[in-house]
Structure formats: C-alpha cells, structure tokens
Amino acid sequence: MRWAEGFIAVDWGTTNRRAYLLDSTGQCVDEFEDGKGALSVPKGEFPAAAAEIRTRLGDLPMLLAGMAGSNRGWVDAPYLPCPCGIDGLVQNLVWAGEREAIVPGLSYIGDGRADVMRGEEVQLLGAIAADYIAADALVCHPGTHNKWVFVERGEITRFRTVMTGELFNLLKNHSIIGDRLQGEVSVGPAFERGVIHGLNHTDLTSELFAIRARWLLGVTEPEASASYASGLLIGSDVRIGLANHDEAVVMGRPELTRLFAAAIALAGGTASELDGEECFLAGISEIAKRIK
Amino acid sequence: MRWAEGFIAVDWGTTNRRAYLLDSTGQCVDEFEDGKGALSVPKGEFPAAAAEIRTRLGDLPMLLAGMAGSNRGWVDAPYLPCPCGIDGLVQNLVWAGEREAIVPGLSYIGDGRADVMRGEEVQLLGAIAADYIAADALVCHPGTHNKWVFVERGEITRFRTVMTGELFNLLKNHSIIGDRLQGEVSVGPAFERGVIHGLNHTDLTSELFAIRARWLLGVTEPEASASYASGLLIGSDVRIGLANHDEAVVMGRPELTRLFAAAIALAGGTASELDGEECFLAGISEIAKRIK
Numbered sequence: 368m369r370w371a372e373g374f375i376a377v378d379w380g381t382t383n384r385r386a387y388l389l390d391s392t393g394q395c396v397d398e399f400e401d402g403k404g405a406l407s408v409p410k411g412e413f414p415a416a417a418a419e420i421r422t423r424l425g426d427l428p429m430l431l432a433g434m435a436g437s438n439r440g441w442v443d444a445p446y447l448p449c450p451c452g453i454d455g456l457v458q459n460l461v462w463a464g465e466r467e468a469i470v471p472g473l474s475y476i477g478d479g480r481a482d483v484m485r486g487e488e489v490q491l492l493g494a495i496a497a498d499y500i501a502a503d504a505l506v507c508h509p510g511t512h513n514k515w516v517f518v519e520r521g522e523i524t525r526f527r528t529v530m531t532g533e534l535f536n537l538l539k540n541h542s543i544i545g546d547r548l549q550g551e552v553s554v555g556p557a558f559e560r561g562v563i564h565g566l567n568h569t570d571l572t573s574e575l576f577a578i579r580a581r582w583l584l585g586v587t588e589p590e591a592s593a594s595y596a597s598g599l600l601i602g603s604d605v606r607i608g609l610a611n612h613d614e615a616v617v618m619g620r621p622e623l624t625r626l627f628a629a630a631i632a633l634a635g636g637t638a639s640e641l642d643g644e645e646c647f648l649a650g651i652s653e654i655a656k657r658i659k
Numbered sequence: 660m661r662w663a664e665g666f667i668a669v670d671w672g673t674t675n676r677r678a679y680l681l682d683s684t685g686q687c688v689d690e691f692e693d694g695k696g697a698l699s700v701p702k703g704e705f706p707a708a709a710a711e712i713r714t715r716l717g718d719l720p721m722l723l724a725g726m727a728g729s730n731r732g733w734v735d736a737p738y739l740p741c742p743c744g745i746d747g748l749v750q751n752l753v754w755a756g757e758r759e760a761i762v763p764g765l766s767y768i769g770d771g772r773a774d775v776m777r778g779e780e781v782q783l784l785g786a787i788a789a790d791y792i793a794a795d796a797l798v799c800h801p802g803t804h805n806k807w808v809f810v811e812r813g814e815i816t817r818f819r820t821v822m823t824g825e826l827f828n829l830l831k832n833h834s835i836i837g838d839r840l841q842g843e844v845s846v847g848p849a850f851e852r853g854v855i856h857g858l859n860h861t862d863l864t865s866e867l868f869a870i871r872a873r874w875l876l877g878v879t880e881p882e883a884s885a886s887y888a889s890g891l892l893i894g895s896d897v898r899i900g901l902a903n904h905d906e907a908v909v910m911g912r913p914e915l916t917r918l919f920a921a922a923i924a925l926a927g928g929t930a931s932e933l934d935g936e937e938c939f940l941a942g943i944s945e946i947a948k949r950i951k
Contacts, residue, residue: 438875446876474876480865481872512835512868528868530834537829542822543804569861570899572892573772576804576820580773583730584738584766600864607862 369658374428375420376651378486379435380404381511385644388424393652397424405434413441417467428466430655432647433486436461436469446474446483452522453492453650457657470654475525482528487514490618490643493650495521499641505615507608507631508643509623511536515608515615529604532623535597544579547592554629557591558598562630565602574599601630609636619643661950666720667712668943670778671727672696673803677936680716685944689716697726705733709759720758722947724939725778728753728761738766738775744814745784745942749949762946767817774820779806782910782935785942787813791933797907799900799923800935801915803828807900807907821896824915827889836871839884846921849883850890854922857894866891893922901928911935 376387382404388397408416417429436444444461451473460468472485487508494500495518502521508514511533516526539548552558564574578596581587587595605627609615615631617624618641628638665682674696680689700708709721728736736753743765752760764777779800786792787810794813800806803825808818831840844850856866870888873879879887897919901907907923909916910933920930 474872476876476878480869481876481878482869483872483875527865528872529862529865530868531864533834534864537833541829541833542825570821571863572823572826572895573819573821573899576822577772577774580766580775580820583775584768584773586768586773603864607865 370428370655372427373425374430374655375424376648376655377417377420377429377431377433377435378489378647379431379433379440380486381406381434384433386420386424387648387651388427389648389652389655393656395648399423405437405440410439413463417441428468430468430470430651431463432470432489432651435463436471437485440469441467442469444469444471446472446485449473449475449526450519450522450524451488453496453653454657455522456488456492457654460654460658468658470651473523473526477525480527482526484514484516484526484528487516488523489650489654490646491516491518491523491650493648493653494616494618494641494646496653497646497649499646499649500616505609505612507605507615507617507627507638509617509619509627513604513608513627527608529607531600531604535600538575538596539593544575544592544596547578547582547589548596550590550593552594552597552626554626555594558594558626558629559633561595561598561600562602562605562633563598565599565604566606566630566634569603569606571599571603597626598630601626602633605630605634605636609634613637616641618646662720662947664719665717666722666947667716668940668947669709669712669721669723669725669727670781670939671723671725671732672778673698673726676725678712678716679940679943680719681940681944681947685948687940691715697729697732702731705755709733720760722760722762722943723755724762724781724943727755728763729777732761733759734761736761736763738764738777741765741767741818742811742814742816743780745788745945746949747814748780748784749946752946752950760950762943765815765818769817772819774818776806776808776818776820779808780815781942781946782938783808783810783815783942785940785945786908786910786933786938788945789938789941791938791941792908797901797904799897799907799909799919799930801909801911801919805896805900805919819900821899823892823896827892830867830888831885836867836884836888839870839874839881840888842882842885844886844889844918846918847886850886850918850921851925853887853890853892854894854897854925855890857891857896858898858922858926861895861898863891863895889918890922893918894925897922897926897928901926905929908933910938
C-alpha cells in the first residue's frame with residue numbers, strides 16, 4: 368500500500384460525483400455527493416475540481432473512477448479489453464498527477480457487438496475481491512446504461528449494455544407519452560404487466576405508443592403508466608440480458624436493483640441484490656492496496 | 660356536394676399545418692405550409708388561426724383533418740372505432756362552425772392492444788377512393804408515429820403504431836449517441852446493415868448503445884451511424900409491422916417511403932410507394948363530395 372495514511376476515492380459520474388475519505392484501515396470515514404459530474408467540468412478544470420474535493424475531505428492522494436477517465440474527463444484512460452481482473456485495472460492506472468490515479472474502463476468486442484463500461488468495473492471486481500459474489504456469476508448493473516456482465520474465474524470476460532435507463536428518461540422528459548410517465552415507479556400490478564409484456568413480446572417500439580392510446584381511449588388508469596412503461600423497458604432488458612440464464616446478482620442503487628430483481632423473478636430467475644456503493648468502496652480499497 | 664364553389668382543406672399536424680385551395684372541380688389550385696402546428700395554437704385561438712388561412716386562400720368553407728380534432732385542437736372529434744370506411748368519416752364530421760368541419764380520427768382495440776390515428780385515415784381512405792390501392796391491402800404510413808394499416812373491402816379494419824420516427828428524433832436530439840446521429844440518413848450499406856440487424860434480432864435497446872461503443876473503439880466509421888441507427892429502428896419496425904405478410908403499400912413523404920420500401924425489400928417483401936399528399940387530396944375531396 369503506497370498510501371498508508373489513507374486516500375480519497377472519487378466515483379465521477381456523467382452528471383454527479385461522489386467522493387469518499389478512506390482512512391488507513393480502508394474504512395470510509397467521510398463522504399459527500401454533488402452535481403459536479405464530468406460533463407459540467409470544462410476541459411482543463413479537473414485539477415481545480417479535484418482541489419475542491421481536497422478542501423472538503425483533506426490533502427490526500429486520490430483514486431478516481433468513472434467519467435474522470437473518459438474523453439470528456441481529466442485524462443483519457445483507454446478502455447482495457449476483456450477479459451480483465453482487478454490486477455488489470457491496477458496495472459493500467461493512468462496518473463493525472465503524482466497523487467492522482469485514474470482507473471480505466473473496460474471494452475468488449477465479440478458476438479458481432481462492441482461495448483464499453485466506465486465505473487461499473489470497480490464495483491464488479493470489488494464485489495469479487497470482498498467475496499460478495501462468486502468468482503463465476505452473471506451480474507446485472509442497472510443505471511442510465513444497464514450492464515449485464517459475465518464474471519468467470521474472478522475476471523470480467525464479456526458484457527452487454529442495454530440503454531433502459533436513458534430511454535426511460537428520454538421518453539419521460541421529451542416524448543409524446545412523457546406527461547403520462549411523471550408518476551412514481553413501483554413494483555406492483557402495472558409494473559408486473561409491463562415486465563411480462565417485455566419478456567414475452569418483441570414489439571417494444573409499438574407497445575410504448577399503446578400507453579398513449581390506452582390513455583386516450585380510457586382503457587387503463589393513467590396513474591399506472593409510469594410503472595407500466597418502466598416494467599416494459601425492464602422486461603425487454605431482462606429478456607435480452609438474462610437470456611437463458613436463471614440466476615443473476617443485481618448490483619447498484621437499491622431503488623433500481625429492486626425493480627430489476629422483481630423482473631428477473633417474473634422471468635423465472637433467481638436474483639440477489641447488492642448495494643453498488645458498498646461494492647465500489649470494496650473495489651477502490653482493493654485497488655489502492657495493490658498499488659506498488 | 661354542399662360546397663360547389665370550392666373549399667379549403669387543412670392537414671393540421673402537431674408541429675406544422677398545410678392548407679390547400681380546391682376549386683369547384685376538386686383540383687388543388689393554391690396551397691401553403693407553415694409552422695403553426697396544433698401545439699403552437701393556444702386553446703380558443705383556432706378560429707383566428709383558421710381566419711388567417713382564409714386571408715391567404717379565400718373566404719371559403721374549410722374541411723380540417725389531423726390534430727385540429729384532437730383534445731389539444733379546435734374541437735375534440737372523438738375517435739371512431741374500426742372498422743371504418745370513408746362514409747364513416749363523413750357521417751361523423753364534427754362541425755366547429757357553420758362552414759368548418761373536422762374529420763375524426765380512428766381507434767382500434769384488439770389483440771390485447773389499443774391504438775389511435777388522426778390524419779392518416781384521410782390519406783388511406785382517399786387512396787382507396789381514387790383506386791391508388793386495392794380494396795384489400797396492408798399499408799405502411801411512416802412519420803413520427805409509423806402506422807401499419809390493414810384495409811379490407813375498402814375499410815380500415817385494424818392498425819398498429821410503431822414510434823420509430825419519434826424515437827429516432829429523441830435519440831438524435833437528446834441522447835448520449837445524439838452527436839453521432841446528426842448526419843444525413845440514406846439507403847446504402849450502413850442503412851442496410853441496420854435494417855438487417857433490426858429484422859433478425861430483438862435487442863434494439865442494446866444495439867443502440869453499441870453504436871456509441873463501436874465509435875469509441877474505432878470499430879466503425881462514425882459518419883455512417885445516422886444511417887445505421889435509422890436502419891436499425893426501421894428494420895425493427897418492419898419486423899413488427901410486416902410480420903408474415905409479403906406485400907405492403909408505403910404511403911407518405913417520399914423521403915420516408917423510400918427508406919421503408921428499401922427495408923421491406925430487405926425483409927423479402929414487395930413494396931410500392933405512394934405520395935401521401937396526393938392521397939390526402941384525393942381523400943379530402945371525396946369527403947367534401949359526400950357531405951350532404
């Protein structure tokens with residue numbers, strides 16, 4: 368451990384950032400979250416944005432994951448190809464300064480597809496290092512861009528992104544059915560009807576419009592539309608990602624893992640839930656420990 | 660024919676309106692289009708918006724189709740249930756004034772779905788009245804909300820909407836892949852690859868993200884992304900709408916019918932194209948002729 372006195376871990380997202388102070392034993396002793404996501408930091412102003420984190424959490428070394436390493440971030444940390452384990456991340460840290468290391472993201476090219484992730488890899492490999500999940504597992508990581516990740520012998524071997532979260536937000540904020548999607552999404556009959564439709568049909572782009580038609584024709588109660596649409600998108604997502612598997616770990620923010628776990632159960636699968644923040648702290652601590 | 664001296668026909672869309680002056684023989688002798696779509700006209704100001712049309716085209720009776728009859732329009736013209744032929748439209752005209760008649764839209768409830776259309780029915784039933792299409796046909800009508808319409812014995816019996824146009828615009832204007840979708844869409848290798856993927860796979864919400872990943876990883880030429888994404892959405896649309904049919908009439912704006920006709924051909928089907936504006940004029944003239 369190079370940083371015996373402790374360090375600051377930053378999970379720098381597109382629209383938010385979360386910073387943690389980890390003490391010499393790896394325990395998180397302070398933290399904060401704010402809206403200074405990578406997109407809101409002009410190129411060249413990441414050193415100042417990092418200095419601001421130090422004024423709040425202390426003058427310590429920093430380990431950064433997520434969009435800080437993107438082409439819109441502090442320093443471009445190239446994607447590492449799969450398969451990749453935690454040592455791959457450690458060996459390919461990109462140093463933005465003497466005390467600022469950035470964790471690279473991962474890429475996958477195969478099955479006629481291409482895919483990228485940035486940020487989730489720390490949570491995933493952290494969960495393995497902390498024995499929260501087995502060395503072989505299928506992990507579902509909901510968010511703006513949901514990831515279905517295959518872990519084999521402790522490494523990430525392949526993964527697939529589904530744009531579920533972003534599509535729901537696009538529909539909610541900008542589409543003709545948007546005014547019907549403003550209600551709260553919760554697991555219940557409407558959500559379950561949506562999931563079942565998404566699991567069993569492949570007509571998503573048509574069924575989304577049916578939400579509007581049912582409302583105009585008085586066929587359904589409008590207040591259920593947000594849950595139905597969310598269920599429809601998540602059901603389609605699980606159909607694509609779970610495929611013929613029957614077990615998955617759902618890792619992320621509890622309000623999202625709950626929805627995906629319910630959908631996986633409706634698909635006949637077994638899901639266990641893990642808090643993404645705990646996995647992030649486990650992963651970033653493990654990376655720090657291994658820095659020579 | 661009640662309006663022997665001629666009349667004004669208006670195709671009032673959500674974001675645009677198009678007005679035509681038809682003379683006593685049913686010929687279009689003047690027209691204009693502007694951006695005063697139904698959404699930009701405040702409730703209560705449709706009489707003024709219609710008066711403005713008369714100052715440009717003459718003090719004549721008006722026959723209006725499209726969003727003028729929606730719940731955000733001039734007068735709410737309730738949806739007529741399928742099956743419906745041109746006489747159904749004539750018998751259910753809603754009179755906004757003594758010389759202003761609004762054509763109702765259509766609804767369909769069946770196959771576990773609900774659906775609505777407003778505006779396309781005039782084009783469809785006009786094409787039948789003018790013998791542009793047979794009395795039995797499958798018609799694809801691309802637009803913001805693409806319609807697949809079954810015509811049987813001269814009536815519209817059922818239809819299905821696919822949100823292809825709106826989804827492409829949402830992705831182009833607001834999504835993380837938006838900057839990759841700014842190029843022109845044209846039929847060519849990238850469009851065809853997209854169509855073939857959409858026809859043969861049911862992972863649309865995943866494949867859309869792959870556009871971004873391929874670009875980040877340098878796997879594809881970025882300038883082809885708009886055509887690929889359009890092809891992907893249209894291929895998915897044709898998979899849903901053409902289903903096991905092998906022939907369709909594609910009716911609408913030529914720049915859109917071209918794309919859908921190419922996709923239907925790639926699906927192994929036969930497509931003929933019809934100009935939607937000609938069909939609208941045929942339909943609205945036929946309705947005017949039948950008004951008692």
